[in-house]
Amino acid sequence: MMDLFYMGGPLFMGILSLILLVVVGLMLAFGGSMLKGKLLPDAQINLVKSVGLFALIVGLLGQLIGLFSAFQAIELGAVNVSPALLAGGFKVSMITTIYGVLIYVFSFIGWFGLNWYSTRKLA
Structure with a gap:
């Protein structure tokens, strides 16, 4: 886990x-x-989902910055690129995006639970 x-x-x-x-x-x-x-x-309950969405955006930003740096190194010719190296780079760049998506899904499930419990209390 720490390796990831x-x-x-x-x-x-x-x-x-x-x-x-x-x-x-x-x-x-x-x-x-x-x-x-x-x-x-509802604004407080929606905060959980909004913070999770922020995690998704930060994960995507991490991936894009990583890919930009990799493509910049390839463009400058500093790295001899093989298909295996390129595939490995894409795999590593997706780690932050996957983590951000998992946090968003977790926050969405939490938002759903809080929202459901809130509406159940009103009934």
Whole structure:
């Protein structure tokens, strides 16, 4: 697991990990408030999904910056490119995107649960 973290780049993987912690913290805080009987406005519940979407965007940005750097090195002729090397580079560049998508899916499931529990309390 740590190998993927370092392969994906500590900067973007670290940022995505912090975003994951924020999503988990929001879900726990909002869920705890709802269990105490407090109704939350939709804007607060939607914050969980919005932070997850931000993780997806950061993951895509990490991939694009990685690909840009790789293509720049290829353009300058600093690297002799074989198909296997290019495929390996694409695979590594997708690590941040996959992590961002997983965080978004997790936040979407959390948003769905909070939203469902909120509407159930209103009924």
